[in-house]
Amino acid sequence: MTQKFKTSITRRHFGALLGAGAATLAMPAYLRAQGRPRVVVVGGGPGGATAARYIAKDSNGEIDVTLIDANETFTTCFFSNLYLGDFQSFDDITHNWDQLVANHGITKITAYATGVDRAAKTVTLDNGDTVEYDRLVLSPGIDIVYDSVPGYSEEVSEIAPHAWRAGRQTQILKEKLDALEDGQHIVMVAPPNPYRCPPGPYERVSMFAHVLKRKGFENSRIYVIDPKEAFSKQALFEEGWARHYPGMVEWYGPDIHGGILNVDAKAGIVETDFDTFEGALLNIIPAQRAGAIAHEAGLTNEAGWVPIDPYTMRSQEDEEVYVLGDATVAGDMPKSGFSANSQAKVAAMNIRGDLTDANVFPARYANTCWSLIETDDGVKVGAQYQPTDEKIESVSSFISQTGESDELRKETYEESLGWYDGIIEDMFS
Amino acid sequence: MPRLRFNVAIMAIVLPALAAGIPAAVAAEDATEIEVIVESILAIDGDPAFGEYLGGECATCHRRSAPAEGIPQISGIDPQHFVHAMVEYREGIRTNEVMRTTAARLSDEEIAALAAHFTDRAAR
Structure with missing residues (x-):
């Protein structure tokens, strides 16, 4: 994941940003010319909502903040697996931006942002409007690369859902899961790296198994066809599957299946070099890339992701555009809602430093x-990170251990519930 | 340090330690060392503005408005209690891995800044 540092922002500029120097140079121009400086945020998820909230809240009205999102509500991808497992309702994981408008004076525009003119510093919307910015935050999440799986397409995803962007896709998957009968199988095609939420596919497998087990199904199987040789929290998931769902989950790495040849959603089959897997439910999770507007803005690399400056979350192509979350190449940080929320606070601080006399700390x-494996059996993985010239680098990390007590696993699950309430308040209140 | 206050302070560590499932012998052995660190941090005049920035990380999990399941509220927390807890996480006495990893990179000055920030502010 190491990448060459390429940007118009010089090392000297970074040094200045740590003090008040750059901020005071930048401030008078905006205050003289335009009144309040304008920040436009595209995408209202954990990156965008958090950035909008922190910029508006901490600038006490000094900065005009506009949040653009195509939807009226936001269903979190995190905890959407718990909806599949009946631990959360769809309403529980669906939120809106009303409090950001009421409490912090943020303007919410409900429209799809189609493009960015970085020279004119405007964002174009699908309703034909343009919105001007002094600083732009893009937090567009992921796009699904449908044709990375032979036979798969956006149209096919209506019957073989990916459900890797929460919303209607998640509901389709839930309906199909609940309609299964004993003896019918599930086939999941897991995504290649890098992708949103590394443990997500395997937590989802656990939730599938939880539902089948609770219904007393003894003849249904969950086949996981994985393009990766190993996956996040693998020892923990494999231990949990053997303990809670013996014989139900079969995971196939590339050494065994030899490659995915075709998905035939209507026939309910996934063909691999090794064998053909049949399922009444196909959950196909293709490769991913940064959300479309990052490509439109010309900020992505060859792999389809946005290189950022590890010290600030600025795009390496444009120091007036910050990019957050899953869309970025964030070094050692995984693509997760927690990561996006963390990155948003760094970006918000730097934007306030750019546009006002706010302090900028390192x-x-x-x-x-x-991740939840079965009722009250929660596990976790985490790390602390710091920026270097090369990347955002892990400085210390931890992971749950196999063989932990039931009591600790229950505490870990309860902690995840507390975290969910915490991050939702941190994004939307 | 007055003898009486010291004893009370040790009990203040040992009792929560017992509640947190820490072996009493270990807690008693470490109590003196922990208390010295806690007192030195409490003597620092923490910068609430720096604490507010650092506290952004805490806000991802710790709700400002109310306690959440499995995660305590820290807005408005007593500084003695807060610093004790953070030092015990940093020194590896308390076991929660998220908090251990978080506290491990915090300097004395940063813990003091966080204490100044959180104890300063009512929930909002």
Whole structure:
């Protein structure tokens, strides 16, 4: 993941940003010319909502903040597996931006942002409007690369859902899961690295198994066809599957299946070099890339992700555009809602430093990913990070251990519930 | 340090330690050392503005408005209690891995800044 540092922002500029120097140079121009400086945030998820909230809240009205999102509500991808497992309702994981508008004076525009003119510093919307910015935050999440799986397409995803962007796709998957009968199988095609939420596919397998087990199904199987040779929290998931769902989950790495040849959603089959897997439910999770507007803005690399400056979350192509979350190449940080929320606070601080006389402190980042394997059996992985010239680098990390007590696993699950309430308040209140 | 206050302070560590499932012998052995660190941090005049920035990380999990399941509220927390807890996480006495990893990178000045920030502010 190491990448060449390429940017118009010089090392000297970084040094200045740590003090008030750059901020005071930048401030008078905006205040003289335009009144309040304008920040436009595209994407209202954990990156965008957090950035909008912290910029508006901490600038006490000095900065005009506009949040653009195509939807009226936001369903979190994190905890969407717990909806599949009946631990959360769809309403529990669906939120809106009303409090950001009411409490912090943020303007919410409900429209799809189609493009960015970085020279004119405007964002174009699908309703034909343009919105001007002094600083732009892009937090567009992921796009699904449908054709990375032979036979798969956006149209096919209506019957073989990916459900890797929460919303209607998640509901389709839930309906199909609940409609299964004993003896019918599930086939999941897991995504290649890098992708949103590294433990997510395997937590989802656990939730599938939880539902089948609770219904007393003894003849259904869950086949996981994985393009990766190893996966996040593998020892923990494999231990949990053997303990709670013996014989139900079969995981196939590339050494065994030899490659995915075709998905035929209507026939309910996934063909591999090794064998053909049949399922009444196909959950196909393809490769991913940064959300479309990052490509439109010309900020992505060859792999389809946005290189950022590890010290600030600025795009390496444009120091007036910050990019957050899953869309970025964030070094050792995984693509997660927690990561995006953490990165948003660093970006918000730097933007306030750019546009007002706010202090800018050295960036630090954190992430924790909790996963639920079975009722009260929660596990977690997490790390602290710091920026270097090369990347955002892990400085210390932890992971749950196999063989932990039931009591500790229950505590870990309860902690994840507390975290969910915490991050939702941190994004939307 | 007055003898009486010292004893009370040790009990203040040992009792929560017992509640947190820490072996009493270990807690008693470490108590003196922990208390020295806690007192030195409490003597620092923490910068609440720096604490507010650092506290952004805490806000991802710790709700400002109310306690959440499995995660305590820290807005408005007593500084003695807060610093004790953070030092015990940093020194590896308390066991929660998220908090251990978080506290491990915090200097005395940063813990003091966080204490100044959180104890300063009512929930909002």
